[in-house]
Amino acid sequence: MQTDRPLPAFEDVTAAAARLRGHAHRTPVLRSATADARAGAKLFFKCENLQRMGAFKFRGAFNALSRFTPAQRAAGVATFSSGNHAQAVALSARELGIPAAILMPLDAPRLKMEATRGYGAEVITYDRYTQDREALTRELAQARGMTVIPPYDHADVIAGQGTAALELFEEAGPLDHLFVPLGGGGLLAGSALAARALAPGCRVWGVEPEAGNDGQQSMARGEIVHIDTPRTIADGAQTQHLGQLTFPIIRRDCAGVLTATDAQLVAAMHFMAERMKLLVEPTGCLGLAAALGAGVPLAGQRVGIVLSGGNVDLARFASLVTGGPG
Ligand SMILES: *Cc1c(COP(=O)(O)O)cnc(C)c1O
Numbered sequence: 001m002q003t004d005r006p007l008p009a010f011e012d013v014t015a016a017a018a019r020l021r022g023h024a025h026r027t028p029v030l031r032s033a034t035a036d037a038r039a040g041a042k043l044f045f046k047c048e049n050l051q052r053m054g055a056f057k058f059r060g061a062f063n064a065l066s067r068f069t070p071a072q073r074a075a076g077v078a079t080f081s082s083g084n085h086a087q088a089v090a091l092s093a094r095e096l097g098i099p100a101a102i103l104m105p106l107d108a109p110r111l112k113m114e115a116t117r118g119y120g121a122e123v124i125t126y127d128r129y130t131q132d133r134e135a136l137t138r139e140l141a142q143a144r145g146m147t148v149i150p151p152y153d154h155a156d157v158i159a160g161q162g163t164a165a166l167e168l169f170e171e172a173g174p175l176d177h178l179f180v181p182l183g184g185g186g187l188l189a190g191s192a193l194a195a196r197a198l199a200p201g202c203r204v205w206g207v208e209p210e211a212g213n214d215g216q217q218s219m220a221r222g223e224i225v226h227i228d229t230p231r232t233i234a235d236g237a238q239t240q241h242l243g244q245l246t247f248p249i250i251r252r253d254c255a256g257v258l259t260a261t262d263a264q265l266v267a268a269m270h271f272m273a274e275r276m277k278l279l280v281e282p283t284g285c286l287g288l289a290a291a292l293g294a295g296v297p298l299a300g301q302r303v304g305i306v307l308s309g310g311n312v313d314l315a316r317f318a319s320l321v322t323g324g325p326g
Pocket residue numbers: 055057083084085151152161181182183184185186187188236237239281283284308309310
């Protein structure tokens with residue numbers, strides 16, 4: 001079973017940071033007087049929308065792939081994703097000279113499929129309504145001797161994702177709160193490991209879409225709660241459950257899980273574009289939306305916000321911020 005795998009620790013995050021040096025961008029930490037005034041706090045934005053391939057997921061994928069043995073490198077990597085993890089694995093694999101096969105749903109956004117193919121990965125499509133993607137990936141990996149790197153429930157992925165918060169703490173200094181978008185919990189668990197070591201007083205919050213609050217339910221019940229795929233514009237956080245590795249870390253090290261509505265995400269996207277000139281995808285706005293609206297008292301405090309990604313096609317972005325159906 002997966003449950004007896006050891007949890008990653010802070011040392012794994014610092015080791016990942018060393019592997020990523022010269023490969024991942026050290027993304028900027030931006031400030032905004034307008035945002036500070038709006039929140040009544042000092043906000044520090046970690047801009048992973050400006051990371052390579054447009055999201056923090058490059059960090060975890062590259063860290064995991066760079067730990068492959070020569071035999072694993074030769075046989076290749078397999079994964080499943082309709083979104084940013086697909087592109088992250090494809091780009092990392094290309095840089096490391098590793099063959100990659102990626103299962104994507106037939107109805108995945110064409111742009112994302114093309115980007116994944118553009119990075120040189122083999123894209124294999126499946127029907128998301130009738131086929132089990134995890135089983136298909138396992139079969140494919142077995143047939144070809146490939147290693148599977150899942151999107152969040154993997155120690156090297158979690159450690160890699162934690163390097164974004166590591167950089168934020170290094171640059172911003174001590175923070176009272178940190179707001180982190182939450183899907184399967186790789187980014188949140190990694191961030192919590194960094195905070196635990198570098199800023200033990202910092203309260204780390206996961207933020208998930210209100211339509212799919214499995215993380216919040218899991219924290220309340222003390223066990224991983226599974227839900228149906230939620231309907232939300234936050235397509236990077238439409239996960240159905242936390243992971244066997246991410247949940248215990250989140251439970252141990254996080255202050256709690258908050259939610260944001262689609263309307264709050266749209267307002268945050270609008271604010272980021274208009275005031276900070278930043279293109280942030282709906283999922284990437286979860287942290288800001290909760291900092292502005294979830295009722296955590298922040299007056300005068302130092303608050304970190306992870307902007308996790310910026311991959312949204314412009315027509316959809318325009319439609320969302322001008323009030324269309326998305
Ligand atoms: C994947 C993703 C998330 C959620 O990350 P998890 O590690 O699954 O919690 C958040 N934002 C963006 C932009 C993503 O691509």
